[in-house]
Amino acid sequence: MHPLTGARLAGTGTSHVDLALEAGYGARLYLLDAHLARLLITRPGGLVMPRTWSISPEIAWAGDPDPIDGRDRLDVSGFPGVPFSVDEDEAAITVETAWLRVRIRRSPLMLDWQVRSAPEAPFESVLKDRPSHAYAFDRRSNRFRHYLVRDERERFYGFGDKSGDADKHGRRLAMGATDPLGYDGGRSDPLYKHIPWSVTVRPDRGGQAVGLFYDNLARGAFDLGQELDAYHDLFRSFEACDGDLDLYVVLGPGLGDVVKRFTALTGRAAFPPRWTIPYSGSTMSYTDAPDASDKLVGFLDLLARHGIPCGSFQMSSGYTLVGDKRCVFTWNRDRFPDPQAVTARFRDAQVELVANIKPALLLEHPRFDEVEAFGGFVRDSEDPSKPHVTQFWGGPAAYLDFTNPQTSAWWSRQVKEQLIDYGINSTWNDNNEFEIWDEAALCDLSGHRATIATLRPVQTNLMMRASAIAQTAAAPGTRPYLISRSGGPGMQRYVQTWSGDNRTNWETLRWNLRMGHGFSLSGLANFGHDIGGFAGPKPEPELFLRWIEQGIFWPRFTIHSWNDDGSANEPWMYPQLLPQIRTCLAFRERLTPLFYDLLWRMHRDHEPILRPLTLDFPDQADSYTAEDAFLLGERLLVAPVLDRGATRREVWLPACAEGWFDLWTGAPHPGGRTVTVEAPLGRCPAFLRGGSILPLGPAPSTESGPLTLRLALSDGESARLDLYDDDGASVLEPPLTPPCLFSVEAEKHGGVATVAVSFAGTRAPRWPELRFEDAAGQPLKVRLHDGVLSERLSLPAGAGSSVTS
Numbered sequence: 001m002h003p004l005t006g007a008r009l010a011g012t013g014t015s016h017v018d019l020a021l022e023a024g025y026g027a028r029l030y031l032l033d034a035h036l037a038r039l040l041i042t043r044p045g046g047l048v049m050p051r052t053w054s055i056s057p058e059i060a061w062a063g064d065p066d067p068i069d070g071r072d073r074l075d076v077s078g079f080p081g082v083p084f085s086v087d088e089d090e091a092a093i094t095v096e097t098a099w100l101r102v103r104i105r106r107s108p109l110m111l112d113w114q115v116r117s118a119p120e121a122p123f124e125s126v127l128k129d130r131p132s133h134a135y136a137f138d139r140r141s142n143r144f145r146h147y148l149v150r151d152e153r154e155r156f157y158g159f160g161d162k163s164g165d166a167d168k169h170g171r172r173l174a175m176g177a178t179d180p181l182g183y184d185g186g187r188s189d190p191l192y193k194h195i196p197w198s199v200t201v202r203p204d205r206g207g208q209a210v211g212l213f214y215d216n217l218a219r220g221a222f223d224l225g226q227e228l229d230a231y232h233d234l235f236r237s238f239e240a241c242d243g244d245l246d247l248y249v250v251l252g253p254g255l256g257d258v259v260k261r262f263t264a265l266t267g268r269a270a271f272p273p274r275w276t277i278p279y280s281g282s283t284m285s286y287t288d289a290p291d292a293s294d295k296l297v298g299f300l301d302l303l304a305r306h307g308i309p310c311g312s313f314q315m316s317s318g319y320t321l322v323g324d325k326r327c328v329f330t331w332n333r334d335r336f337p338d339p340q341a342v343t344a345r346f347r348d349a350q351v352e353l354v355a356n357i358k359p360a361l362l363l364e365h366p367r368f369d370e371v372e373a374f375g376g377f378v379r380d381s382e383d384p385s386k387p388h389v390t391q392f393w394g395g396p397a398a399y400l401d402f403t404n405p406q407t408s409a410w411w412s413r414q415v416k417e418q419l420i421d422y423g424i425n426s427t428w429n430d431n432n433e434f435e436i437w438d439e440a441a442l443c444d445l446s447g448h449r450a451t452i453a454t455l456r457p458v459q460t461n462l463m464m465r466a467s468a469i470a471q472t473a474a475a476p477g478t479r480p481y482l483i484s485r486s487g488g489p490g491m492q493r494y495v496q497t498w499s500g501d502n503r504t505n506w507e508t509l510r511w512n513l514r515m516g517h518g519f520s521l522s523g524l525a526n527f528g529h530d531i532g533g534f535a536g537p538k539p540e541p542e543l544f545l546r547w548i549e550q551g552i553f554w555p556r557f558t559i560h561s562w563n564d565d566g567s568a569n570e571p572w573m574y575p576q577l578l579p580q581i582r583t584c585l586a587f588r589e590r591l592t593p594l595f596y597d598l599l600w601r602m603h604r605d606h607e608p609i610l611r612p613l614t615l616d617f618p619d620q621a622d623s624y625t626a627e628d629a630f631l632l633g634e635r636l637l638v639a640p641v642l643d644r645g646a647t648r649r650e651v652w653l654p655a656c657a658e659g660w661f662d663l664w665t666g667a668p669h670p671g672g673r674t675v676t677v678e679a680p681l682g683r684c685p686a687f688l689r690g691g692s693i694l695p696l697g698p699a700p701s702t703e704s705g706p707l708t709l710r711l712a713l714s715d716g717e718s719a720r721l722d723l724y725d726d727d728g729a730s731v732l733e734p735p736l737t738p739p740c741l742f743s744v745e746a747e748k749h750g751g752v753a754t755v756a757v758s759f760a761g762t763r764a765p766r767w768p769e770l771r772f773e774d775a776a777g778q779p780l781k782v783r784l785h786d787g788v789l790s791e792r793l794s795l796p797a798g799a800g801s802s803v804t805s
Helices: 255-266 284-288 292-306 339-348 368-372 405-422 456-474 506-520 541-551 575-590 592-605
Strands: 008-012 016-020 026-033 036-042 085-088 092-096 100-105 110-115 124-128 135-137 144-149 155-158 172-175 197-202 208-214 220-223 235-240 246-251 280-283 312-315 352-357 360-362 390-392 395-399 426-429 442-445 448-451 482-484 496-498 527-531 556-559 630-632 636-638 648-653 660-662 673-678 686-689 692-696 707-712 718-725 740-749 752-761 769-773 792-794
Touching (some): 026 100, 124 208, 155 506, 246 255, 292 339, 339 352, 352 405, 360 368, 405 456, 506 630, 527 541, 541 575, 592 692, 692 718, 707 740, 752 769
Parallel strands (some): 707 769
Antiparallel strands (some): 036 246, 360 395, 630 636
């Protein structure tokens, strides 16, 4: 590989500076806004991939999908730009805005990114290229590397769904996607998603953060300190086997700021319907059974018999079996003699069905020739007249090419005709890692040939897009729900996701929790894990219940399995645990108003739902090692039990003036210390931050019962809650406008809390009354208007009303 050298100023535009480099290379530095800059390197022959599907600034799904051919890589629409100045001397070119300075050494090329915290403050370096050969390009191929200075005090977060600790310093992480059935949550790499995004955090600087997003979807790697070289000081690197070096630099100051800006850059997260919050059932064993219809309907009967609330069922691919082969968009009429009768039973039970679909057709698929007739598959690199054939589940298969508009349209029709017309309105987009190992396999990109090398995650995202188009067309006023296992940057625009086919053991329980921090810090806020474990042995009772205890605090709460013995993980699988499991699921139901509000804020404000403690307490050193806990929203700290046989748990509580209250007992705890709490089987340790109001709805959540407000207040403290609500499913018109927004204010003096409640919008709240309780969950009398003391408050029937103290 050859280093880039000889930078000279070649021109400026309204939001960029152009540099000419030796050997015909060029660079463009973009100043996109006060906190976002970009470096694009061009080769002598121009851009390898002139389109991008990753960048979608401030897009809100309203029925119009992103363009199938992506976005022009040079397009800067949606970015305001920022005034800048350029100075140069013999050694360097300096580009400066009010908050950012980039010093560009001419030869060899090296950039030093500096920011300042106030208008008169000095600039401080937050990101620096390695002084020795920072940019290396292979002139015989499209491979390149970018090297940066590494500091031992830095911590590295993000990267999508990666195994191991949240902080990846010292790791080498593959960029790519595969199907690692039963993966090791501590070590396996790569997993399912391809998110070339990292956040560097400096605890020694109070949590100062800067994000790096390489808009390059070819296979590659981040090296975060595994590689050492005696000829260079400490460094880290990013490399890709193809495509362009197109780097977005997202400036802080803090980790939360960086994560929200990255999410906004790659696209506003989809806002799912409210029915996605309750328990979702799933198992391979039902639809793979000879009597699959009876198994599915029997699940509804078991829900009723055991008193288990359920919002949806994720239907595995056994319904598509032709012989022993899974053929997407077919129905096995032996197992499902009357699919509409099954879906009608689920509809009557108010349990939504979500059907599994896969993006490859086996060679014996009954509709293979139909798709090949319009060239709908990824093409063979040596003979483009043929589809590229590769290994898939069940044998040789060809992957659909979703960059081909005819393929995407065909897929949307099948979703409509084979699922929606049968009564299934939601899709589970699965096995979509596009494991095509021939980098030169061809795709039809707007009629132009492009290789799969830079398009694998694009194909996955376009699969989601095609499914969403069908779902939205069938119900244009309703928000669609999609799940996807794989994907690339921006997948949050369409889907909820999860950590894939995890292994059933205690280690996975811990590692999935830590992996979740990577999801949260990579724009993938709406996620979960297969509760009970997917692959391996049937979970032992203690492990199963501890998984459920933790899972009720995840956005996606799905019990799913493919156990070695053919059994299914079900809430009633261990009768002796059923009372505790009912209690856990009832509390999950009560958390629905909180989760729905957090999903709304994810959509509107790009906020993570599950938050690593370092996100909110970056100036506290212990927050960086407390990886076995998380915040649900900003106020509820959850510290699951992760060890077999444990009935107590040590929990570090961050320092805060208001302190913390045990969620289950109401016991107060000062912050800034580690406490030991009882954790009997069936109860996950959790703490409500002081100065908070926790909204708790009825159980089941479909009932029109009261909204309970739990006030975690010490004497002299006040709190405010703003709570979003709507009808649970409709597309918002206008977008981002709350149909109903509660505002609750409370303050406590002399042991009495005084409250003021207001709500505004176009619809009335769906709760007939408010009830109040203290931090221990006991009924609490509060002072209402006219000085009345009461434990409850009937709500006015119209929107825009208020009740004040």
